[in-house]
């Protein structure tokens with residue numbers, strides 16, 4: 086089936102059950118480990134939480150596959166196969182505001198793994214605590230190669246180019262303005278059809294969750310049914326040389342095997358990759374006065390043990406109307422105990438119209454003062470306060486010159502708030 090016709094299963098964290106229609110009834114009935122599985126498949130559990138994690142947070146999936154995952158040659162270190170790191174102490178701390186110009190997409194053949202490049206991060210996968218922010222810049226697909234991260238969950242934000250992602254649990258297409266999450270351990274291969282770029286947030290502690298809604302009520306922000314998981318899909322390819330790449334404690338390792346790992350014919354469970362279209366975000370915001378904190382735009386959060394304090398929040402600045410009266414509407418000047426990393430998908434960001442570019446990034450580390458640039462401050466302090474549509478590319482002073490297009494549901498900006506002392510690579 087063509088990538089644009091893929092079918093998905095809807096719902097965040099649901100218990101799904103799916104079977105490739107080419108092998109009906111491949112999913113065992115009434116039990117997980119029959120003495121003999123249908124079609125002679127192998128049963129394999131993928132655990133995403135401790136066996137004993139509370140029921141409401143327990144995540145696992147049962148895979149029914151042509152060959153068990155253990156059939157591979159030993160892993161060997163790959164050396165420096167890309168520009169990722171977890172050695173945060175290699176650069177001296179820098180409390181300054183940091184801005185990266187758009188990360189350059191190479192002209193030669195570079196795939197998703199070799200095009201990964203760490204921008205900042207903190208903590209260590211060994212402690213199961215911390216995060217890393219990477220950028221990917223790639224031009225070609227991963228031919229007969231897949232990867233998985235033993236370290237954390239990958240939240241992938243395409244900025245340029247649609248990604249065709251084959252996973253053990255099926256296939257997902259993710260274009261700019263969509264995001265996808267690949268859980269720790271799930272093997273995946275990324276195919277692209279041209280120069281492609283985006284951001285990756287890798288979290289070591291915990292699964293991503295939907296934020297609690299409190300007084301907002303039972304609906305709003307990112308609605309659970311808009312999260313889409315793949316349907317089972319397999320290929321039966323044997324006698325080939327396939328490479329499985331593992332990111333393990335920040336290092337990269339490779340094992341050969343003679344078959345495709347995308348041989349899962351059926352699966353059931355609640356540990357799955359998923360995607361989400363940011364255009365579906367139901368925006369809640371201030372409608373009388375004052376500027377609401379940007380946490381109101383949280384799509385997903387990775388909670389820490391401390392109530393209300395995330396390891397990382399994934400936040401967007403969605404298209405919306407600004408209607409507040411007697412209010413300075415752009416972001417206020419502030420200092421924050423959380424660090425703020427931003428990527429720009431489309432258009433411009435009102436607080437930094439002339440410096441932050443799509444495919445670039447900013448980092449405002451904990452307690453580093455920041456806020457709107459002088460031009461934004463001047464305009465927003467004096468402009469008549471009409472209702473104004475804020476969309477990617479129609480912001481701030483540009484609004485007057487462009488007509489507001491409310492049908493444009495592209496999200497300009499992503500913000501990752503994280504509760505860490507972090508390191509930023511300014512030499513990249």
Ligand SMILES: O=C(O)Cc1cc(O)ccc1O
Pocket residue numbers: 377378379415416417419421425436449455456500
């Ligand atoms: O710094 C930024 O641009 C992000 C941000 C936006 C906002 O509306 C309020 C606080 C904040 O940190």
Ligand SMILES: [Fe+2]
Pocket residue numbers: 419421425449455
């Ligand atoms: Fe900020």
